[in-house]
Amino acid sequence: MALVEIKGVDQPEEVGRGMLGCRLDSPKPPARSDTYGFELVGWALAEAGPLAKIEVLQEGRVVAEATPEDARPDIATAFPVQHADSAGFRVSVSALDLRQDFELTVIARGADGFHARIATLGGERAPLPAAGEGLVQPLIVNTIGRSGSTWLVWLLSCLPEAVAFSPWARDARVGTYWASALQGLARPQSYLAQLVPGPLEDRAWWLDRPDLRPGVGGDKELETWLGGEAIESVAEFCQSRIDAFYARIADPGPRPRYFVEKHMPYQLAPDLLSEMYPGAREMILVRDFRDMLCSVIAFNRKRGWEGFGRAAATSDEEYVQTTVANSARRLLRRLRERGEAAHLVRYEDLIQKPEETLAAMMAYLGLDASEELVAATLERAESNSLDSHRTTEKASASIDRWKRDLSPELAAVCAEVLDPVLTEFGYEPTLALASEG
């Protein structure tokens, strides 16, 4: 069975501005790969001179890249410019860096920031085999920072069937750690180094060898095994490490059913963990993104440095237009993709209707959601103070804080870019409230 299938490739018919030409020669759809990876082969030639990189982007993030430097005498013949003879590129893409249904954009990038699209590809990869029914299963809290995730992780960890590592003191990402290790070891730039080692003095020789391309080992069958079955074995290896950690920190008594960790909307870890564990559960936690924005601004001010992606933006307006809007849209897309497999939790419900909201979560998790158990869990959770984490006096006071904290200018930006997503998640749009006001 193919592990990756390329279903479509779209290439611009006209040459982009600043380019002399470009082409993705392979894969040609429908193309299949028997490993968790495939290679993009083509050429790209810019007017200004040699290109710095070929980048492969998924959801705006680089998932693979290479320097175009392969000999292409055919291109040199067709284009009599000096840099045409090395216009070829080959980019190894690891499927474990991709969503199951993926869309990739291949771009040529110049050293001066210039870039041009070469192609767009669509395809599908096989999920990792689900294994480990008897292991502690992931309970994924997929959310944006300052949405109440620490409270939710703490609350869930108060369930007798769930475990989390010191939610108030630490932001543990053990599942993400091992998913990242799996992704690292699953790249051809790593696993092929077993067959063709580089300078062993170089610490990264086993991890990051951009010179290694499919076929370098000279044994197709063995490379297919390394890029397929062996990766699945590494996935089990990683699962066993996650399980050992949570078994270690769990209270004495019956094994917990779930380990709870936070994840971010752009990460692949929730996808990989959901594939690997047959009993994985995912909660999509949202909070009115305008309140979340106020909380980010206040929290950053309180601790004296910019977190939650704010440092990448030059202003709060830009932050809303880029990081906040993208994250909110990703969460919405995630909710739609996962359908009934995921459970939506609104922070406001968690604070204002805790019994009802917790009972619904427990039912989703397949746990006894009796009134007594819900009440006992809430009592256990509420006995903990969260002063250091708060930016308002009471959790309930943080709801709708944006109405007093946000400047009209910032509220207008929120209205423009967030209203459609807010509506989808059941929040009142900014514009409607402004017109009422």
Place this chain on the structure above:
Amino acid sequence: MSADLTATAIIEIDEISLNGESDYVHGGNIDTPGEGFGGDSYGLRIEGWVLSKRIPVEHVEVLHEERPLAVVPADLERPDIAAGFPDVDGADRSGFRTTVSALKLADRFELVLRAKLVDGTRLPLASLRGRRRRLPSGAGEEIQPLMVNTIGRSGSTLLVTLLSSHPEVVAFSPFIKDARVSTYWVNVLQDLSEPASFLAPFDPPDLDAVHWWLEGGAGELGEPEVERWLGSGAVDSLAGLCRAQIEAFYRHLAGEARPRYFVEKYLPHQAVPDLLAEMYSGAREVILVRDFRDTLSSVIAFNRKRGWDAFGRSEGGDDAEYVRGALRQSVETLAERLRSEGTGPRLVRYEDLVLEPEPALSELFAALGLDADPALVSETVERAKQSTASMDHHRTTSDPAASIGRWREDLPEEIAAVCNEELGPLLAEFGYEAS
């Protein structure tokens, strides 16, 4: 053996020597660990201070067997040193701290700390002698490592090909590729066993950094029991999983066959053979040597043939420097390994392998517990000859026998003299005549 470690210790420090004040430094100290320290994790934290007199300290280096394990700045706040040296600039920020993984150390080790001054001067600060616990070994039912420990251009490809031509030994295309499957997984183990990695999941500073899971951990976890387990029991389990990955590779490669050994090459400076010898109860080591002057001639010729320097021969360095440095150090390490009984090493001389392959192999097979029936040995040699028929790209002489004693023609007189001076006793120890 490290059996005399206390029951719970993973690492113990037996002796610390400090160099104290000199023309260059007011002083320095290792505050942690102290003599008699017993650590319950494979991570060894080293803290101290150093205060230079005139030329500032660029960084502090931690070396094991002359190779740097860690390089750290000496700029941490030390109010106690500032109080002790009130008139010395920089005394308030003279501290350093680093953590090294014990899995990068031999089970009996010596760490050397030295300060590098901004003018390039390197000053020894201290040395720490200690021991670490050995990794737990497997059940012995796995395909065991047969480790060819050698210096490049000593005929290791020939030996690995010969060994893998025996039906009880497996290797991946030894003549075409230089596979290092076990080194790969042991390096994975070593790097994931660094506190910088196993503490990375807790408050990771930047999940977007490419290798955050290898380098993102800093500080302490705040839960000593969990941290101790991450640095000890979890590391032992990880070693078992890495062993399982090596096993899966060689089982797949062997197909229906049930080999006793997988054979791979290793370099003298690597800790990998030590760790494999701990992880596998039936690991065996072969020390392959060749007259080191011929090795040198071959290195020079091979580097010239392919146009770039390798085998530890630094770019732009001269041959005498190479002999005095990298080559001598490698030969000394091989001699020390041969003298020790840790892995029951077996010496093989390249010259014997080339001139009289069947007796040399017969003896080696017998020592390794492999079938050494004369007919099988002949078949093995024949099979290897067929595999190596297209070996031209690897050779720097017309035939292997002609390469023996090539140094007499190839090496300039002054380099031969340096070899004699630097390697004379070691040549004799391995059964070669010094000139």
